[in-house]
Amino acid sequence: MKKYNFSPGPSILPQQTYEETAKAILNFxxxxxxxxxxSHRSKGFQAVMDEAVExxxxxxxxxxGYSVLFLGGxxxxxxxxxxxxxxxxxxxYLNTGTWANKALKEAKLFGEVVEVASSKDANYSYIPKNYQIPTDADYFHITSNNTIFGTELHTDLDSPVPVVADMSSDIFSRPVDISKYGLIYGGAQKNLAPAGVTFVIVKDDILGKVTRKIPTMLDYRTHIENGSMFNTPPVVPIYxxxxxxRWIKSKGGVDxxxxxxxxxxxxLYNEIDTNPVFRGTCAIEDRSLMNVCFVMTPDYEGNEADFIEFAKERGIYEIKGHRSVGGFRASIYNAMPIEGVQALVNAMQDFAKTIVK
Structure with missing residues (x-):
């Protein structure tokens, strides 16, 4: 029986990534x-770093005018x-979920922070609209996809100030107009690689404008000048x-x-909307393409554990929802084949037949 991993991260990756990385771990x-x-300074690994950046x-x-960095942390x-x-x-900062809120709190340690809008009042079930970005802000921070709550910004924003985006869980899932961003970052363990490396795409000319002294390791310019090798980089996740x-390119690229x-x-959303046992948790226009959150309808609440076991028997794993939302969460990143989603849909339909009177 084929097994499908719907984990939100660390998550499913292409089979090519598993196989080629395993080979390199044995014989690089x-x-x-x-x-x-x-050695990360060897010609062989330098070629890996160069190709990943390109x-x-x-x-x-x-x-x-932009640099691509691979960092730790x-x-x-x-x-x-x-x-x-x-x-x-x-x-x-735009507050759209747990990670956006954590980023906002951390920024307050360094200066004034304005929360331009928040969806916390509705348990982050929608993306705020019609807010004003202060024109005198140094930057505007967004989290483009909210892994826990299943919402996503589907367009690149027009902003009077540089946009900084956490794209941990939707990078390479859709086209992005990089020119509309000052900086994009993300952990790799959602849609790119095993945990251990962080990517940063930064517009060079937004750096060097603060008056504070920045510790060497926390200064982006350090890593730009040293090609992400100021210290030993996480070589296995970068590989x-x-x-x-390479796999994304072979499949036709981001488009x-x-x-x-x-x-x-x-x-999957069509099944959620038509199956009498399940319902979605987010505003329809803001539903994520990567993390699909749903719960039982009121008449069938209490059957969550039964459905999780039912799904496991059909090869479907890691669909339990985050405790902040409950219910279920299916993470359908790039490497998840449509066959896996169809298997989940089939399980939802079959389960409904067992309990709907």
């Missing part, structure tokens, strides 16, 4: 040495690195990221990912 670049033991630029059509480290490097007088990027992601999401 025909050296007879493991990827885990080769694939980022190619697949996302990153304009000149996870997206959570970026919650402080961003204001450390960019916040001089004031920063603006895995390169393999995932192709977007097309199939819309098809997968439409298939």
């Amino acid at each position: 670049d025909n050296t007879s040495f493991s990827l885990m033991e080769v 694939l980022f630029k190619e697949l996302l059509d990153i304009p000149s 996870g997206a959570s480290m970026q919650f402080c690195m961003v204001p450390f490097n960019l916040l001089e007088k004031k920063a603006a 895995a990221a390169m393999q995932t990027l 192709a990912m977007y097309k199939i992601n819309k098809e997968k999401a439409a298939l």
Whole structure:
């Protein structure tokens, strides 16, 4: 029986990523040495770093004047690195979920922070609209996809100030106009690679404008000048990221990912909306293409554990919802085939037949 992993992260990755990374761990670049033991300064690994950066630029059509970095610390480290490097007088934040709220709180340690809008009042079930971005802010921070609550910004915003975006869970899932952003960051463990590496895409000319002294390791310019090798980078996740990027390119690039992601999401949301046992938790226009959240309808509440076991018997794993929302969450990242989504839909239909009177 085929098994499908709907985990929100660490999550499913392409089979190519697993296989090629496993080979390199045993024998990297025909050296007879493991990827885990080769020098990050070697020509072999430098080629890996260079290709990963170039694939980022190619697949996302990153304009000149931007740098791509691979760092440690996870997206959570970026919650402080961003204001450390960019916040001089004031920063603006859109509060759309747990991680957006954590980023906002961290920024308050460095200066004035304005919360331009929040959906906390409705348990982050929608994306706020019709807010004003302060024109005197140093930057405007958004979380483009909210993994826990299942909402997503589907368009690139027009902003009077540089936009900083946490794209941990939707990078490479849809086309992005990079020129509308000053900085994009994300942890790799959602849609790119194993946990351990963080990507940063930063417009070079927004740096160096704060008056505070920045610790060397927390200064983006340090890593730009040293090609992400000021200290030893997380070589295995970077190699895995390169393999995932190769896979995306082989499948037709980001446009192709977007097309199939819309098809997968439409298939699952249609079942949620028509099955009498389930209902969605988010505003329809803000539903995420990556993290689909749903619960039991009132007449069938209390059957959550039974459905999770029912689904496991059909090869469907890791669909339990986050405690903040309850119910279920199916993460359908790039590497999740439409067959996996169809298997979940079939399980939902079959389960409904067992309990609907």
